[in-house]
Amino acid sequence: MKQQSISYKLNVETRLDNPGWVGMVSSILGVVLSLIVGGFVLHAAGAADPIATYREIFKEGFGMPADWQAGFTAMFSNTACPKGMLCFGPLSDTLVKTAPILLTSLACIFAFRMKLWNIGADGQMFLGAWAATGVAIFILPKTTDRTVMLAVMALAGILAGLVYGAIPGFLKARLNINEIITTLMLNYVAYKMLEFFVVVGPWSLGGFESTGRFPTSATWPRLTELAKKFPITGGLTVHPGIFLGIAAAILLAWILYRSRWGYEIRVIGNNPKAARYAGINLKRNIILVMSLSGALAGLAGMNEVAALRELTGRFPRGYGFTGVIVAWLARLNPLAAIFVSFLFGGLLVGTKLIQPQGIASMLQGVILFVVVGTELIFRYRVRLEKVEQAVAPETGDVP
Amino acid sequence: MTESPIAFEMRGIVKRFPGILANDHVDFSCQVGSVHALLGENGAGKSTLMNVLAGLYHPEGGEIFIGGRRVSFRSPQDAIANGIGMIHQHFMLVPSHSVAENIVLGLKQPRFFLNLKSVEEQVAVLGEQYSMSVNPRAKIWELSVGEQQRVEVLKMLFRGAKVLLMDEPTAVLTPQEVESLFRTLRDMTVRGHTIVFISHKLDEVVSIADHVTVMRRGKVTAANVPSKGITKPQLAKLMVGRDVLFQIEKKKAQPGEVTLSVENLCADNDRGLPALRNLSLKVHSGEILGIAGVAGNGQRELAETLTGLREPTGGKLMLGNTPLNNHTNWMEVGKQLGHVPEDRSAVGSVPALSVAENLILKNFNRSPIAAGWSINSSAVHDNAVHLVDEYQVATPSVDTLARMLSGGNLQKLILARETSENPKLMIAVHPTRGLDVGATEGVHKLLIKQRDAGAALLLISEDLDELLSLSDRVAVIYEGRLVGEMPARGADIRAIGLMMAGSKADV
Numbered sequence A: 001m002k003q004q005s006i007s008y009k010l011n012v013e014t015r016l017d018n019p020g021w022v023g024m025v026s027s028i029l030g031v032v033l034s035l036i037v038g039g040f041v042l043h044a045a046g047a048a049d050p051i052a053t054y055r056e057i058f059k060e061g062f063g064m065p066a067d068w069q070a071g072f073t074a075m076f077s078n079t080a081c082p083k084g085m086l087c088f089g090p091l092s093d094t095l096v097k098t099a100p101i102l103l104t105s106l107a108c109i110f111a112f113r114m115k116l117w118n119i120g121a122d123g124q125m126f127l128g129a130w131a132a133t134g135v136a137i138f139i140l141p142k143t144t145d146r147t148v149m150l151a152v153m154a155l156a157g158i159l160a161g162l163v164y165g166a167i168p169g170f171l172k173a174r175l176n177i178n179e180i181i182t183t184l185m186l187n188y189v190a191y192k193m194l195e196f197f198v199v200v201g202p203w204s205l206g207g208f209e210s211t212g213r214f215p216t217s218a219t220w221p222r223l224t225e226l227a228k229k230f231p232i233t234g235g236l237t238v239h240p241g242i243f244l245g246i247a248a249a250i251l252l253a254w255i256l257y258r259s260r261w262g263y264e265i266r267v268i269g270n271n272p273k274a275a276r277y278a279g280i281n282l283k284r285n286i287i288l289v290m291s292l293s294g295a296l297a298g299l300a301g302m303n304e305v306a307a308l309r310e311l312t313g314r315f316p317r318g319y320g321f322t323g324v325i326v327a328w329l330a331r332l333n334p335l336a337a338i339f340v341s342f343l344f345g346g347l348l349v350g351t352k353l354i355q356p357q358g359i360a361s362m363l364q365g366v367i368l369f370v371v372v373g374t375e376l377i378f379r380y381r382v383r384l385e386k387v388e389q390a391v392a393p394e395t396g397d398v399p
Numbered sequence B: 001m002t003e004s005p006i007a008f009e010m011r012g013i014v015k016r017f018p019g020i021l022a023n024d025h026v027d028f029s030c031q032v033g034s035v036h037a038l039l040g041e042n043g044a045g046k047s048t049l050m051n052v053l054a055g056l057y058h059p060e061g062g063e064i065f066i067g068g069r070r071v072s073f074r075s076p077q078d079a080i081a082n083g084i085g086m087i088h089q090h091f092m093l094v095p096s097h098s099v100a101e102n103i104v105l106g107l108k109q110p111r112f113f114l115n116l117k118s119v120e121e122q123v124a125v126l127g128e129q130y131s132m133s134v135n136p137r138a139k140i141w142e143l144s145v146g147e148q149q150r151v152e153v154l155k156m157l158f159r160g161a162k163v164l165l166m167d168e169p170t171a172v173l174t175p176q177e178v179e180s181l182f183r184t185l186r187d188m189t190v191r192g193h194t195i196v197f198i199s200h201k202l203d204e205v206v207s208i209a210d211h212v213t214v215m216r217r218g219k220v221t222a223a224n225v226p227s228k229g230i231t232k233p234q235l236a237k238l239m240v241g242r243d244v245l246f247q248i249e250k251k252k253a254q255p256g257e258v259t260l261s262v263e264n265l266c267a268d269n270d271r272g273l274p275a276l277r278n279l280s281l282k283v284h285s286g287e288i289l290g291i292a293g294v295a296g297n298g299q300r301e302l303a304e305t306l307t308g309l310r311e312p313t314g315g316k317l318m319l320g321n322t323p324l325n326n327h328t329n330w331m332e333v334g335k336q337l338g339h340v341p342e343d344r345s346a347v348g349s350v351p352a353l354s355v356a357e358n359l360i361l362k363n364f365n366r367s368p369i370a371a372g373w374s375i376n377s378s379a380v381h382d383n384a385v386h387l388v389d390e391y392q393v394a395t396p397s398v399d400t401l402a403r404m405l406s407g408g409n410l411q412k413l414i415l416a417r418e419t420s421e422n423p424k425l426m427i428a429v430h431p432t433r434g435l436d437v438g439a440t441e442g443v444h445k446l447l448i449k450q451r452d453a454g455a456a457l458l459l460i461s462e463d464l465d466e467l468l469s470l471s472d473r474v475a476v477i478y479e480g481r482l483v484g485e486m487p488a489r490g491a492d493i494r495a496i497g498l499m500m501a502g503s504k505a506d507v
Helices: A021-044 A052-063 A065-074 A089-113 A120-140 A146-175 A179-200 A241-258 A260-270 A272-277 A282-308 A318-330 A335-351 A357-377 B046-053 B074-082 B098-103 B116-129 B145-159 B177-190 B202-208 B233-241 B299-308 B354-361 B377-390 B407-419 B439-454 B463-468 B493-500
Strands: A003-014 A380-391 B007-016 B020-031 B034-042 B061-066 B069-071 B086-089 B163-167 B194-199 B209-217 B220-228 B258-268 B276-285 B286-291 B314-319 B336-340 B424-430 B456-460 B475-478 B481-487
Touching: A021 A052, A021 A318, A021 B336, A052 A089, A052 A335, A089 A241, A089 A260, A089 A282, A089 A318, A089 A335, A120 A146, A120 A179, A120 A282, A120 A318, A146 A179, A241 A260, A241 A282, A241 A335, A241 B276, A241 B456, A260 A272, A260 A282, A282 A318, A282 B456, A318 A335, A318 A357, A335 A357, B007 B046, B020 B034, B020 B046, B020 B061, B020 B194, B020 B209, B020 B220, B034 B046, B034 B177, B034 B202, B034 B424, B034 B475, B046 B086, B046 B163, B046 B194, B074 B086, B086 B145, B098 B116, B098 B145, B116 B145, B145 B177, B177 B202, B177 B493, B194 B202, B202 B233, B209 B233, B220 B233, B233 B424, B233 B439, B258 B299, B258 B456, B276 B299, B276 B314, B276 B481, B286 B439, B286 B463, B286 B493, B299 B424, B299 B456, B336 B407, B354 B377, B354 B407, B377 B407, B407 B439, B424 B439, B439 B456, B439 B463, B456 B493, B475 B493, B481 B493
Parallel strands: B034 B194, B034 B209, B086 B163, B163 B194, B286 B456, B286 B475, B336 B424, B424 B456
Antiparallel strands: A003 A380, B007 B020, B007 B061, B061 B069, B209 B220, B258 B276, B258 B314, B475 B481
């Protein structure tokens, strides 16, 4: 006699293939899930209706379709925005924030591609801002042509970031010192160095925590400067820095996917043993990649200081860490980083007015956490399995 | 022979991997107290089937019965609780721990206090019973590979395994160690244990197994064939599905001038201990020098030093007229030097890059692949299409990731890359390890072709049959030096075995 019983069980298996859609889906799912999780946190923090809060964040960060429409109408009739700053103001602010996020995320992407964990983009950015300020105020005369001034500032920022990135790169390549520790610690060195120069030291202007306003030639031209000709641009602070970021992203994508150097980097990043086997010089590449990573972060510093138009003791910290999150969310793809940086720029701008402060950082943290988590989930495949159990007689003899 | 009871029975096992049906309704059973060989080409599904039986894989379909009772394993612990233990090809031992510590590792008992002394005593007793004496206090790294294998066997016996599954147990042993393993296996069957061993070495199967089951492409092609009276060619045909040449056809070697000369080479291993001690050798163009030896006697270090992956601590290396030393630009030398490394996926390829990208690993810095600072992607594509076709690499497309290729195809990819530029010197380390009969034949032909084209070949292998049939000269490496050299034709395999074990034979 044989009895049949049917039951089901969940089978969790490792996925051997990793289809291309996994990255994108887990990124998008990660953002959606973290908005849900963040909603609960917002609610706990006192927001009665988290969805309304998100709406508000979106409105502050990007504006509303009706406002954009009004803006376009005004643009074509060449009048000012009927709603004050509301038409393109939020988008403009977001683009201003996007540029440094994009540049630091590119710095991270480049290093992460080679499995070099540069989490010192913040410090490298500070050094870039410091060097650009030095050029703007103490080296070049005020009357320097704006283009020349900005170009030299950018060069100085790049150079300072490059050197600051090369230090941990050199230590890693020559002495095998963990770059996570060195880059993280060098952040604090950079913070303190800037503090020394600006707050108490030689660059402080009359005891204030600032170098004072840069000469106009050392600041980014803003869209609002065209307000006389095009009234719609009135009050818009957006500047060409974003193009710098996009150009850097395209250049990086070219390097990674089309150049010999990028091939070396991808081989090293995926299998350093195979790279050595192919005769690729690992040490040189570690130093080079860390240098270029630092250079990109340094450029972010120059960009930010030219947008802020002065270097103060409150030069923003944390872009370097946001860059880490953006890099992961963009799956280390430089072009995807453009869009992710834009989203994060909007998040930063949109949450500026929200109390308690730190909502943006909280959401960023949750996003990273959830994205890494969802990626893990996609490594496995879950299948429902039907089990037909033949219940053998207790005596246990074979049928 | 009367029917002994059935040790276990697998019915209709189905196991799928993406794109492959690894086990297609496989039935497999074994009698208590027998040695059963599971034979098949690479990718035939033998290891998959055994991993299912050992609880590592969960089959999509089918049932397993032990003593007439249906069982379902969720983990290897479940399998061992039912008396089934598996010994993997790569040992699962912690090198810095002692034998006894490794044996109790992962056991649920004891929960808190470990009485290592009693474990040590039990292990010693167990070792004596099965004539596999191992010092229970020795650290794993102090043991030879053969001894480590004994530890794995003891580990399973300690856990009460009645059925022992062994995945290619002889791949890493000297001929003498193989004999001793076979004696142990015989002892175990007398004591009522059942052994299943996976192999694709036909000689072994004929000599040790009572029954043979042959698998091909996920299906059983011959079940429970008594090994008495079956011949090697018959088995090979069952395995491959066609007749196989056992003798490698090759012309007499025409050695030319010295291509590789090694003088008093010294190098350290990863732990910083001397691995090569004043090793000297010469390889001429148009000949194959085979290096025989038990794993861990400096073969890896020799290959790595010759290919720039390890810095020598002394000695002189010459490739033709070019000295190889710390100042060598290895990317330049790469043109003249082909290297088939020991570890296909960890060293020889980049699993996360495509087939096409893997095929340019050696020449990406040269025209036509390189174009200024950039890489000419159409040249990369053409190069890949050409090589995949010429070397018959089975891949869905040249953009497929290398990690999706089977071992044999990955090896073909590496060989394609390493031989297509006709290097002056080829260094091949275990070129056919883990490959099936058909793929092995292909690799052998390729290597012979290189030799006939005038390349010097250094072949490092643990497979003595392969070494003797492929090489023109054979040298034996023991503890970092060459202890003997002889022409491969007519070499005495017992003498080589003794030299591999360290006794200086008068050859």
